[in-house]
Amino acid sequence: MGEVKTAIGLMSGTSMDGIDVALVRTDGETFVERGPFLGVPYDPAFRDRLKGTLEDAKAIVDRSERPASLASVEYELTLRHAEAVRRFLEVNRLSISDIDVIGFHGQTVLHRPDQALTVQIGDGRLLARETGIAVVYDMRANDMLHGGQGAPLVPAYHAALAAGFGERRGAVSFVNIGGISNLTYIGREGEIVAYDSGPGNTLIDQWVETHAGIPFDQGGMIASEGRVVPDLAERYLQSPFFTDEKRRSLDRNDFLPPQGADAELSDGARTLAYVAAAAIVKSAGHLPELPVSYVVCGGGRLNRVLMQDLRDLAALQGATVVSAEEAGFDGDAMEAEAWAYLAVRSLAGLPLTYPGTTGVREPVGGGLLIDPLLDIARD
Ligand SMILES: Nc1ncnc2c1ncn2[C@@H]1O[C@H](COP(=O)(O)OP(=O)(O)OP(=O)(O)O)[C@@H](O)[C@H]1O
Ligand SMILES: CC(=O)N[C@H]1[C@@H]2OC[C@@H](O2)[C@@H](O)[C@@H]1O[C@H](C)C(=O)O
DSSP states (O other), rough: OOOOEEEEEEETTTTTTTEEEEEEEEEESSOEEEEEEEEEEEHHHHHHHHHHHHHHHOOOTTTTOOTHHHHHHHHHHHHEEEHHHHHHHHHHHGGGGOOEEEEEEEEEEEEGGGGGEEEEEEEEEHHHHHHHHHHEEOOOOHHHHTTTTOOOOHHHHHHHHHHHSOOOOSSSEEEESSEEEEEEETTTTTEEEEEEEOSSHHHHHHHHHHHHHSOOOOOOOOTGGOOHHHHHHHHTOOOOOOOSSSSOOOTTTTOOOOOOGGGGGGHHHHHHHHHHHHHHHHTTTTSSSSOOOEEHHHHGGGGGHHHHHHHHHHHHOOOOEETTTTTOOTTTTEEEEEEEHHHHHHHHTTTSSSHHHHSSSBBOOOOEEEEEEHHHHHO
């Protein structure tokens, strides 16, 4: 076993709903001890500012550019992450000396894998100074430099969790249904295949926000009153994304929400929940073999309509669907835990991504390390 470190992972995902904070003790390999989790939601005003950065980010050509609102939002986002860490430490009666490293994702504001361009705002140096803890950040860039899609990165962590499953009857898949969904296949011999599997909650969120003024369809309540509009569903599911030879990673804006005329409120929510479920099963057709079970994490597992659709579609392939909690995990904490795990791998010089996960040419490491002591000494 390698050296066990205590790491905090920080994730602000595509849904832009808040900061997830999780603690993991790990050697970056098979030893994983999951610790506490804290979700710190954004207030609506900051969420709107964050969403505004997506428009401004479209002008970026070089990933170091911070046009228009980006510099000020990056600064505020980083301070909010520092505050989230302080609150997490306080609630869990921990001190900074208990933590070896923070894995900092930041906020993706632009992702164009075809141009090898991915931009996460979040200032690692400022976070290290504010918290007094070493920070590993910018973990996607090196993958892209080596021909990878820059996402998903969580699969290495899924594989570490699956190593604890023991004897299995077949392949298992982890599915993260966040703003976008992604899929990790772990074969019986531990082989990993992973990719983004399609739109997740973002389309649903955008739909109910525009037509009902609410940020998400809690529990799938709105969807439960509607019916699937087949033409609308097919419009999404016929996308070349699902049939192209190559698995591509997605930008939040790759799939756009329906127009108001496309459906009534509840039919739209129902259809988009179905699309999220069907996208996963359709994308699973590119796996080496169909999994016998899907373990679902991310906020989408709380949408009952989406989950029932996924269960029904998976059953047609003889597969079962369980929530992360049913498998013994925390479906809200998974991505933040993964960023903690990846930070420890980064410190140990271990690969973060593999040809089977991002299409990278060979297994590569990644991440930039800021040690607050060295950084302050240099100033
Ligand atoms: N109780 C709930 N009922 C239905 N949907 C929910 C519920 N809670 C959260 N969600 C959905 O989950 C989304 C957040 O999911 P999550 O935090 O997994 O996404 P993310 O991490 O931001 O995205 P990604 O994984 O793409 O980076 C919300 O935007 C909402 O659509
Ligand atoms: C560029 C980017 O931020 N991609 C996210 C997004 O959200 C879900 C899906 O698309 C996934 O591939 C990725 O995040 C997860 C945490 C990952 O890299 O594994």
